[in-house]
Amino acid sequence: MKRIALIGMPNAGKSTLFNRMSGASAKVANWPGVTVDLLSAKLLIAGKMAELVDLPGIYDLHGFSDDEQVVRHFLSNNTIDLVLIVANATQVDRQLTLALQLKALGLPAVLLLNMADEAKQQGITIDTQKLGDELGYPTALLSAKYGQGYVGAYKLIETELQTSEALPAPSLEKDFAVDQAVEEKLENIIRHSVDVPVQAGHSTTEKIDKVMLHSWLGLPLFFSVMFLMFQAVYTLGGPLQDAVAWTLEGFRDLALAPLLSGLPPLLNSFLLEGVFDGVATVASFVPVIILFFLFMAIIEDSGYLSRAAFLMDALMTKMGLDGRSFVMLLMGFGCNVPALMGTRTMRSRGLRLLTMMVIPFSLCSARLQVFVFMTTALFAPSQAPLVLFSLYMMTFVTVIITSLLFKGQFNSQEPFALELPPYRFPTTRQMVLRGWHEIRHFLRRATKFITIGVVLVWILTHMPFGVEPASAASWSGWIGEFMSPVLSPAGINPELTVALIFGFVAKEIVIGALAVIYGLEGSSLMQGIAQQIDWVQAYSFMLFTLIYTPCLATVATLRAEAKSGWYTALSLAWPMTLAWSISTGFYQAARFLGY
């Protein structure tokens, strides 16, 4: 099988091209010489199967960041039939260096000048024939986002792949003489084949930035945008969640319950109240999650996140972090795992470890499900979005406490420069793809952790044989009692304690577990919980859930990225301590004040 590697600078649209070429068939895999997982997809090109590998975005083949090392190690440990170099056509004057560096190594490649739409808008003309000839690589101009030029580019890839031969992996020793030559050649090629008009007027991006990056309006605007987004997720997602829950409830009562009625009571309870109720309760939150990720995709793709880094950098510096750490925290609102991996672009170990220490406090989409559930159950519809927003703000409070406490241990003065790409809006296609990706991600987790989790919870609540489910006599009752001296000062009852224990594996299990523990589903579950605990207990429980631990996948990633047992132990023990202190502090204070 032939192997194709995608290489490009960050913000060149590499992932967009990867998605267009692979459809939705990508999977992550291990590669020789590379310690991280890379996205790859199998494609049928010119009648033959080929494997397309998406390498991390890099600025320089000789750079020092972890991502740049990953690309180097990949190139020297795997044979590659063809490299697709993706470059932003509007910035070809500097992005061509990567192509020239690959040329100096003698790798077979095609240069794909992406974002043809933006180049056209800005009046940039590129003589691809001439540029390709001078560079020595066939070159095509396309827009991976909208599809113009894609067919032609694809044909070019087909032709090149048929004739190209995989070379033995080149040596990637740093060579400054080569870099010097590259720089001179770059100037020549650009002068001969690229025509950039003198800037006329002010671009849309400049106009938007005037407002969004305003020196005193910028930050309030940023937090308003965030608040509006969470408000929208809650307002739009609530009814959708109700609809799914209602459908699943109907399916249970009309089809599943009669079907299973012939089974022995214990097996019936296991299947219906264990597996189905647990998984269905979790599944009803899928619309909220999809909606959340659609908004995230818009914000991420828009280029606003790097503006957030710009606005927050000075404040983050005071905490021993920087603007990039802030962006990773925001990415963590989706899922902590990719946010942790995103810290690979940081070269200073101290900064990286401190950032990875705070990312798990980021209120991820799995925790969001728990909070949407609890706030809907215990707060009025008008209060709920504010409660939710206060939990997002708690993320920042815990980050500030943690970073101020540990910044002495993880010191750094790393210089960095971050690109501020122009504002862009994702296409419907990109958003649909993102939504589909999230559904798939959920199904994978559902089949793995969530089902096993709810089954275990059912066993704990129904054993030993014959006990009243989830009563003090059941195994879960014992565990709850055992933990009660620790958690009752925080107002967390034995039932919630059992849910928290399983929440260590994945936060989705928390609501699935509650469904099983209370033997209820959907709206009746919310009512059941509202009868048993009040809002002070619920908020304390949510604070604890937010802080105490990320999920198992996050801890595993943390360990793999930090490569330190001591650090992993610290990043488990500290949040646990902080969670207990904050929840107990809140609960006791609220009770003292008479709530």
Next chain:
Amino acid sequence: MSTLYPLSSLSAGQTATVQALHVDSSFLFRLNALGFRIGKTLELIRKGPFDGPLHIKLGNTEVMLRQQDAAKIEVLV
């Protein structure tokens, strides 16, 4: 009037050309890749809040750079 200034001393809206980059080689790679090369013209668009980073435009690329790092780049106004 051909005195060299540190990039950090420019005020918003000013343009200048890069004359020297006094940074270690690893950061130099990154700056080069982003377009900071000797002789290149750049524009300081704005400074971030709370004495924050600089927003710089080089050709078609916009970059944020901290003041302390920008102080190591010499420019000709």
